[in-house]
Amino acid sequence: MDLLPDLWRQDYWLPPGVTWGDMEQLADSERPRPQDLLIALPLALGFIAVRYVFERFFAPPIGRCLGVKNRLQVAAASSPHLESFYTQRSRQPTQSEIVSLMLSSGKTRRQIESWFRRRRNQDRPSQTKKFGEAAWRFFFYLTAFMVGLACLINRPWFWDHRECWRQYPVQPMERAHFWYYMLELGFYVSLLLRISVDIKRKDFKEQVIHHLATIFLLSFSYCANYIRIGTLVMLLHDSSDILLESAKMFNYGTGWRKTCDSLFVVFTVVFLVTRLVIFPSKIIRTTLLLSMEVFEPFAGYYLFNLLLMVLQALHVFWAGLILRMVYKFLKGKLEKDERSDEESEAEEEEEDKGGEADCYWGKSQETLNSKLSMLTTSCVLNNLTHHRSSVADRMRKAQ
Template sequence: MVLIENCPPGPLLFVINVINIICVAINLPNWRNFLPWGLGDAEKNGLLSHPLPGSLSESMPKMPSYVDFLAEHSYERSISSYYQFAFKTPSTSLGVLTTPDAMVVLLVLVLILREIKRFVLPKFSAVGRHLANISHGSEWVKSNELKVTKFGEYLYRLLFHSSVSISGIYYFCDKPWWDPARGGVANMFIDFPNQPIEVDMTWYYLIQGAYNIDAMMHLFELSFVATWRKPIAESGRIQTPLNIKWSPTCRGDFQEMAIHHIITNILVICSSHMRLTIIGSMVFMVHDVSDVPVDLSKLANFMKWKTSTTVCFVLMVIVWLVTRLGILPFYILRGIVQNAHIVYTEGVIDERFARMYTGMFVGLLVAIITLHLVWFLMLIKIGYYKVIKGEFHDLTEYKKGEKTTAPIKKDQ
């Protein structure tokens, strides 16, 4: 048990650590000696006098790499040995996304996902075009090609979110951290950081990480258009060689989505590095399950099926409330705040690390929950448009409301 007397709060420790990393990098390791008013004086318990002991990685159990696996079992490099390492062996370096082995697999998975999308999105959009021809007519299709393209994206996201939701429920529904009778969220930290990373968890994290990286890349690809130009304009004015402009395909909620994707990817990478995959898997499940009715409502709205759109919208609001504004803040986040002390009172992690990273995680999760609240208010506004105007306007895709010439139809 490593307890620190007068340990400062997590955010301050994080600032101290950042300053220390920068000063060490510029060859100024004794930077505290130059601080005024005793801020760096450890004997006087100065505000900035608390150094972190080494690195967090030193407190973590080593996860064997593929090379370690070969040496331990006297195997040769082969497809068979890699299969045993990747799909049959728990607690390997693939379970920590910041290791070289995992980063290679993550890169391969991102490339595979992009190739899958390159192949299936045109086919899914063709399905949307066919359905729109039937329900809206060919003239609407010609003037709404962007919406037809988005139909393919909605269908792809629906299939992904449905698949990972089913997989997550299948793999993790019987785990003790989801069962209050068996300790519930306290299991996120018991025996930390020596909790085994099962093969299912390893690949669940790898696939989720690859999807989120690709989703962030796709968001920026949709939102910006970059073109090269001459450094000197015809007028003689100096200009940047790379000209970046907003794209007409930019989402209406780009700002919220960009913040969400950046925070999500930070949480994915850091939670894996810090062996907090249990927490990460819980957050993944909450988001994936709630994304399914979101995708369904977008598809139904594309078809302008009045009854289906209304049902999907109501389901989306209910699931959003239960998962993103209920389970996430009041079960998962509260569990982190109430039980994080276990990692230093019963584990081997220094209290300063625990406070610093707990504060960082809590802050990022609060930011995500705040975004969920912003989106929920947007859903309320969409519902208001439905009541007042009798039709749905997708404010997430179109900031000023969806412009459509197609009539809203009852389900046939």
Template sequence: MNNLNSLNWFWSEQFWLPENVTWSDLRSKNGIQYPQFHEFGYTLLVGILITLLRILVEAFIFVPVGYLSGWMDNKKGTLLQRIHSHLFFGFAGRSKFKRVSETAWRFTYYSCICIAGFYILRDQPQFTFIAESFRNWPNHHLPTPVWWYYVIQTGFYWSLIFSILTFDVKRSDHIEMALHHMATIILLAMSFTGWVKEVGFLDELLAIIKQDAMLVRNAVILLENEKESLRKAIRKLKLENGRMKLKIKTLNEKVGKLTNEKLVDVDDGRAPESEYDYDDLNRDFYLIGGIHDPLSLRFEVTIRDKEGIEHKSAERFYWYKMAEKFGDEECKKKLMQAPNVQTAEEAVKNIQKFDSKVWDEVKHDIWEEGQRLKLDQVRWICNLLVLTKTTYLAVASEDKFFGTGWRKNRDESNKPVFWDGENEGGKILMNLRHELKKTHQFNGPQEEEETNTKLREMMRYVWRRIDPTKRNMALGGRVEQFYVILL
């Protein structure tokens, strides 16, 4: 309590301590050790050391295990190369093995700290009789093993915060987890400096047992490893029907050549690229979506339907047809008067007599009609679509029918392996493009050059996907700066 004189208002003995006890009574002396507030600062240094230890454990234990067990891609280098890569900011990557290694680290730490906690607590009186935690309080000697347990455990939560803010996989609840870890550190600090370390020690040990049981952590490791395989299996089943159609089409063409007869062509007019398997895409695709994307249904551009009614976007046309299908005149009126897309979206949520089964039968055709109207009436968007050539178009939306199942701001949207939607919206655009390319012509080289310029802008700013290589380099730089600042 070196700063006691300047913080008398905070460290009031009447508030913090029982009667007839002063701060001077709680200074370590004569072989009796009491917890001191300044000692809690060591936890930050321990947090940095634990972070470095984690990187070493992942590199020399988890990476070899993952490599030898086939969980990692052997084509990306030898085992020594993978270890070297992991040590030099490879731990900041986004490989499919990353989640497994993160979980394995937590499992290893919690297992060790749980065993250590029982060992340290075995001869403490409060382990068998919790009332001892309050007997003769606060005059309790702080054993050195308990002091180290507090410092290491608090340092571990500091390391979790460091990793969440720098190189851990950004899960949907990473902000909540960071707040949770900070709250845990505050509680540990209060129990340590408030001289109720025995209660805090027991509570922390019970929390480890309750929240991070070994069997649960082990199960999570196995689930993370199998999750990707399960996604692939489900997606292959969904696409099997499309593959069979392509086979029938090929057979029809061969039989037609042999018999000189034109047989019925299956799905005639469909773009070949629309039938691609997600596994075959690699990185050759554009992510469509958002209010700034001209190919997106949500892009604000006025179109006119067959009845001469103007709509501010193809999406509003889609919603208008939905209200019209179920005879909701009030909703149609609100849609036409809505000043922005948010108001229009709220209106369509309350369509009277809406039947999802009825709508499912017609929504594909209405979606296609809205996109077709936009392409027919807005030439520069039509030009832009044609110049995408045969690149696969993926609608980044949580809609499992029209989209890939992921919004553009999610990391999973950049990786086809995670897609679990049908992407019918993207297939509609690819089929319309296939149809337009047969007859489309530019009005001179100037129009084509302007469209090419627009295409490059779209690829750079709107259809841009996060490049894992560049992101890792940037992230590695941030982590390196982080270490330099700390050291």
């Protein structure tokens, strides 16, 4: 019963010497209230609906203009026994499981491995789906960045970060910043709600952690009136996300390799500068050090900085993936997103060669069998002919 009142204790949320009564100096429209966060849920549902319409009706025509085409895939042959194993146990059977499947299905090892490769390729997301997801994020990040830049570029804390803490926390909230916050919060809630049906990548767990940390960070910073520094964090992240999604869009199209490579180079530079240089040296330094010029540390101060540290750890993780892509790019081997969780192109080629090999081996077997059959027939006929001639000679001699 006492948990909820304890949660809103002013020494958790406000610096020492500041009370909730001091916050009442602001008008209701200028003061962030926890119940305002409920607006994010209908906004998230609205984003999901808009995204469905966008990916259904707008993304495909844009993709066709960029030459996005789905790959032709060879369907796996119907096999209820292997299908049951694939759906209920594992998509990639071990060697011992393959031996067991050979005994139960009557297929060879190569046939079973080829069947599972083709079956996994059937579940791969199509190029159209991947393009639609990248295009949706691109248009949102571009819109959010333009809106955020428009409502922040004339604000004093955009240029002087000490202004983020002047008279904190009794700082009036502008309606433009309120809606900027709510739209970003609603968008990340929609990503979290859709993450189970979106394209699953290798950093799936990191993506879940990122979305949860971002949602919690936005919610906490809003309630604690960290809105000024929070808007800077959102603007900084959106700047590189625009380039990432645009590079993906051109990567899924045909004939845009140079454009994709150029965008990838620009994205790499912007990401490394914004996430590994500006974010720790400006944002985290501002929240850790410059804020202490105005107030003493309190519980909200430690929690807010802890969440920023989690984001920074994710930045380092993704920077490692990006640098791997840069290494492959410089060697001329970059083919796809390092986070991709799809079947490799080498596996597809192996599948095609394996299919050809199986087909060739089948034809060879048929040819060999036919030759053996002809040879056997010829031997039998020769034996019969020889036997007849010998019988005829014996009869003539007997006569």
